[in-house]
Amino acid sequence: MSQARLIWRRVLNALMLTLTGVAAFGVVSILFLILGYLIWNGGRSLNWDFLTHLPKPVGESGGGMANAIVGSLKLLFLAAVLGLPVGLLAGVYLAEFGGKVFTFVIRYTTDLLNGVPSIVIGIFAYSLAVLPVKHFSAFAGGVALGIMVIPITVRSTEEFLRAVPGTLREGAMALGASQWRTIATVVLPAASGGIITGMLLSLARVAGETAPLLFTAFSNRYWSQGWAQPIASLPVMIYTYAIAPYDDWHRQAWAAGLILLGLVLLANVGCRLVLSRKGMTRSV
Amino acid sequence: MASASQGNSPTAGQIARQITVSEKTPAASEKETSVRFEISDLNFYYGSKQAVFGLNLKIPKNKVTALIGPSGCGKSTFLRTLNRMNETIRNTRVVGKILLDGQDILQIDVVKLRRRVGMVFQRPNPFPKSIYDNVAYGLRINGYSGRLNDLVEHSLKRAALWDEVKDALHKSAFALSGGQQQRLCIARALAVDPEVLLMDEPCSALDPVTTAKIEELMFQLKDSCTMAIVTHNMQQAARASDFTAFMLDGKLIEHNETSQLFTTPQDPRTEAYITGRFG
Numbered sequence: 001m002s003q004a005r006l007i008w009r010r011v012l013n014a015l016m017l018t019l020t021g022v023a024a025f026g027v028v029s030i031l032f033l034i035l036g037y038l039i040w041n042g043g044r045s046l047n048w049d050f051l052t053h054l055p056k057p058v059g060e061s062g063g064g065m066a067n068a069i070v071g072s073l074k075l076l077f078l079a080a081v082l083g084l085p086v087g088l089l090a091g092v093y094l095a096e097f098g099g100k101v102f103t104f105v106i107r108y109t110t111d112l113l114n115g116v117p118s119i120v121i122g123i124f125a126y127s128l129a130v131l132p133v134k135h136f137s138a139f140a141g142g143v144a145l146g147i148m149v150i151p152i153t154v155r156s157t158e159e160f161l162r163a164v165p166g167t168l169r170e171g172a173m174a175l176g177a178s179q180w181r182t183i184a185t186v187v188l189p190a191a192s193g194g195i196i197t198g199m200l201l202s203l204a205r206v207a208g209e210t211a212p213l214l215f216t217a218f219s220n221r222y223w224s225q226g227w228a229q230p231i232a233s234l235p236v237m238i239y240t241y242a243i244a245p246y247d248d249w250h251r252q253a254w255a256a257g258l259i260l261l262g263l264v265l266l267a268n269v270g271c272r273l274v275l276s277r278k279g280m281t282r283s284v
Numbered sequence: 285m286a287s288a289s290q291g292n293s294p295t296a297g298q299i300a301r302q303i304t305v306s307e308k309t310p311a312a313s314e315k316e317t318s319v320r321f322e323i324s325d326l327n328f329y330y331g332s333k334q335a336v337f338g339l340n341l342k343i344p345k346n347k348v349t350a351l352i353g354p355s356g357c358g359k360s361t362f363l364r365t366l367n368r369m370n371e372t373i374r375n376t377r378v379v380g381k382i383l384l385d386g387q388d389i390l391q392i393d394v395v396k397l398r399r400r401v402g403m404v405f406q407r408p409n410p411f412p413k414s415i416y417d418n419v420a421y422g423l424r425i426n427g428y429s430g431r432l433n434d435l436v437e438h439s440l441k442r443a444a445l446w447d448e449v450k451d452a453l454h455k456s457a458f459a460l461s462g463g464q465q466q467r468l469c470i471a472r473a474l475a476v477d478p479e480v481l482l483m484d485e486p487c488s489a490l491d492p493v494t495t496a497k498i499e500e501l502m503f504q505l506k507d508s509c510t511m512a513i514v515t516h517n518m519q520q521a522a523r524a525s526d527f528t529a530f531m532l533d534g535k536l537i538e539h540n541e542t543s544q545l546f547t548t549p550q551d552p553r554t555e556a557y558i559t560g561r562f563g
Contacts, residue, residue, distance in 0.1 A: 167409040171469070173372055174403035175422035175476065176395040185425070190412045 038261060042254030050255055055221050055237075061248045065256055067223050068232040071138070072260070074224070075217060075233055076203050078142025083149030084199050090150070091157025091195075096183055107158075114151035121147050122212030130216055138224055138231035141217025145206045152205060156198025160191040197271040204267040208260055210235035234260045320345040320480060320510040321366060326380035328361055328370070328534075335361045337534045339380070343480075343527075348502055348511045350525035350542065352518060354562065358534040359514045363482050366512065367401040368394050384480075399426055402473035406485040408465035410457035410472075415440075415449050418457045418468055422476040435475060443471035444501050463494030470501065474509075481505065483513040487520065499524040518558055522546050530554045 049064045056063030090110070094103055125144035130136055164187050172182040188195070213219075217231050219240060224231035234256050241253035321343035328336035336358045343349050351359040364370045365378055368389065382389045389397055399422070410418050419436045428435075436453070440446040445467040449460070457468055466486060473481060483502075487495040502511055502524055515521050521528050522542060529539040530551075538545060538554045549555040556562055 165409070167405055167407055168411060170369065170372065170403075170405060171409040171411065171472075172421070172425075174367060174369060174398055174405075175425065175472065176398040177421075177425045178395070179372075181425055185421070186411050 035261065038254055038258040041251060042256070042258040045248075045251040045255040046258060050252070051259075054223070058246075063252075065232070065234070065237055065252065065259075067220065068234045068237040068256065069259065071217075071220070071224060071232040072207060072234045072263075074138060074231060075141045075145055075213070076207055078138065078227070079145035079149050079206060080199075080203060082142055082146030083202075084153055087150045087153025087199075087202070088157055088195070091154045092161065092183060092188070094154065094158040095161035096179070096187070107155075110151045110154045113147075114155070117211075118144075118148060118209050119211040122214065122216060125212060125216045133228075135228075136216060136218035136230040137228045138217055139227045141213045141231065141233065142227075144212035144216045145209060148206045148209065148212070149199075149202045152202035153199055156202070157191075157195050160194030160198065161187060163194070164190045193275050197275050200267050200271050204264045207264055207267075208235055210239050214239070318344050320385065321512075322381075322383040322386075323366075324381045324383075326362070326365065326378070326382065328358070328365055329377040329379075330361075330373070331375045335534050336365070339531075339536045341529060341536060341539060343510060343512055345510050346506055346508075347526040348506060348513060348524055349527045349529060350521035351512065351514045351529050351531060352516075352521050352557070353531035353537075354557070355516070357531045359531050360484050362531070363484055363512060363514050364403075366480070366482055367398050367403055369398075369403065395426075399476045400478055401480040401482060402476065402478035403482045404466070404469050404473055404484070404486045407489050408462055408469050410460070410465050410468050413457060414454045415457050415460070415468060416453040419471050419475050422472060426476060439471040439475040440468075442474050442505065443467045444497065444504075445471055461494075463490050463497065466490060466494070466498065467501070470498070474505075478509065480510045480512070483511060485514050485516060488516060495520070518546075518560075530557060532557070 049062060051064060051069065052066050053062075053064035054067055055065060090106070094106055098106065122144050125140050125147065129140035129143045168186055168190060169182050172186045173179070177185065213233055213236050217233055217236070219236045220230045220232040238253045238256045238260070241249040241256065244250075319342045321341075323339060323341045323343075326336055326339040327334060339362060351363060353359050361370065366382065366389070370376050370378070371394070384392065384397070384400070392400075411421060413421070416436055419439050420432050423432060423435060437446060437450075440449060445464060448464060449468075452459070457465065460468060466489075470481075470486075487498055490498070499520065502513070505511065513521075513525065525542045527539065528542045528545045530537045530545065530549075530553075532553055538549060538551045540550070545554065546558060549558060
């Protein structure tokens with residue numbers, strides 16, 4: 001091989017290595033840029049009042065978003081109650097029971113559902129839970145988020161169940177356990193760490209959804225009067241405050257964003273910890 | 285510690301069994317009740333592919349029967365028909381008759397059958413639970429609610445594992461070594477007091493010392509259990525079994541007392557295999 005060709009190959013190699021490295025660095029720095037920007041802009045408005053007080057009327061400064069923080073948690077609770085059981089059971093079906101063709105159809109449908117734009121799911125929840133009763137409600141918001149939680153939970157549950165070795169299933173069945181008993185007492189516990197992680201991540205993923213909440217849960221400047229009433233949530237508050245023409249509101253929107261991101265990051269890191277602890281007991 | 289001292293001495297049932305066994309030994313070759321499994325004209329299919337062809341075999345009671353043969357000859361498949369484990373695989377079909385103590389196994393409820401016919405697998409497969417819960421698993425799913433502690437201890441003793449784990453019963457089973465895990469799986473199978481123990485290459489993932497322990501264990505279990513073991517290890521078959529069956533391409537080629545089969549094989553293919561000319 002000629003010398004020139006050899007040099008060219010080395011240069012190309014170094015060039016591609018640099019390009020991929022720069023891209024990887026970019027990915028990491030985007031997160032830290034967002035985080036830094038949030039802290040820079042929202043940090044000033046983030047105080048105890050922000051966490052514990054209701055929003056002040058227009059024109060008055062101060063106040064907080066306590067109702068939106070609690071509201072977001074309530075909506076996530078509803079989404080969890082409505083979506084997680086369906087996702088879990090469907091995931092079990094896919095991994096343990098389904099035949100070839102039917103499994104393929106369900107898996108493909110799940111992926112499609114995962115790809116449906118959140119605003120479309122919002123319209124669906126609107127026509128399902130808002131139009132019949134003619135008012136916005138926390139419940140409708142929970143339905144919208146619950147639907148979004150399902151496909152993520154299905155796929156992560158399926159994945160983690162498939163990772164459970166078949167010999168465990170055989171071991172249980174050889175002792176006389178039925179298929180359902182085997183799944184409930186051996187397979188699901190073996191995959192529990194991963195499944196719970198998947199569930200938390202799916203909730204973290206929908207925690208920031210705004211579009212489907214705009215016309216289901218709507219918003220509320222006060223404490224919500226129950227599941228059948230409109231409820232405030234962090235993403236919708238951010239939207240409302242960010243487009244308002246007041247500097248104080250802008251800062252509060254940043255602070256709300258910081259809280260939301262904090263919650264999501266906390267869920268992510270918590271999952272990692274749960275998973276790695278599980279992993280350690282396994283490999284010992 | 286009353287339970288510990290009680291567990292050290294054999295239970296009444298064990299003594300009774302030992303007496304009947306030792307009484308029978310002089311006339312052990314008598315045919316009366318000596319057959320546990322009687323398999324006649326067994327054919328097995330994975331889809332359209334036949335894996336076992338017209339197999340006839342009697343598995344004698346309280347003896348160790350070894351199944352030998354090259355990889356893919358249908359040994360494991362055959363073994364798994366005995367507790368109907370193959371039913372968990374889609375698209376399989378059994379034709380033929382298998383009698384357990386004279387009763388067609390298809391007439392026995394599959395849960396009951398698997399309680400009577402336990403199984404130990406190639407790789408140790410403890411559940412992700414504590415040592416205690418692993419052994420208690422079979423008892424619990426069979427609705428046993430009596431003295432779990434005693435039975436767990438008794439089973440671990442039968443599997444020669446008690447002394448190593450008695451202080452760590454509630455630790456994860458994954459903390460055990462491979463050989464300990466395999467003995468735990470044997471204890472788990474023994475807990476429901478099966479009449480038969482099927483072993484599918486139980487030592488293939490273990491080192492020679494641990495293998496020797498398991499063979500010793502099989503020898504002790506003969507008092508109370510009939511065993512069928514699939515093995516690739518000819519020395520193991522020769523050491524640990526009373527009868528040996530040689531299979532090739534899904535067919536049973538030869539079946540005889542182990543001492544006979546290894547010294548004076550009747551079929552040239554058996555001879556070729558045990559002398560290491562193929563497989």
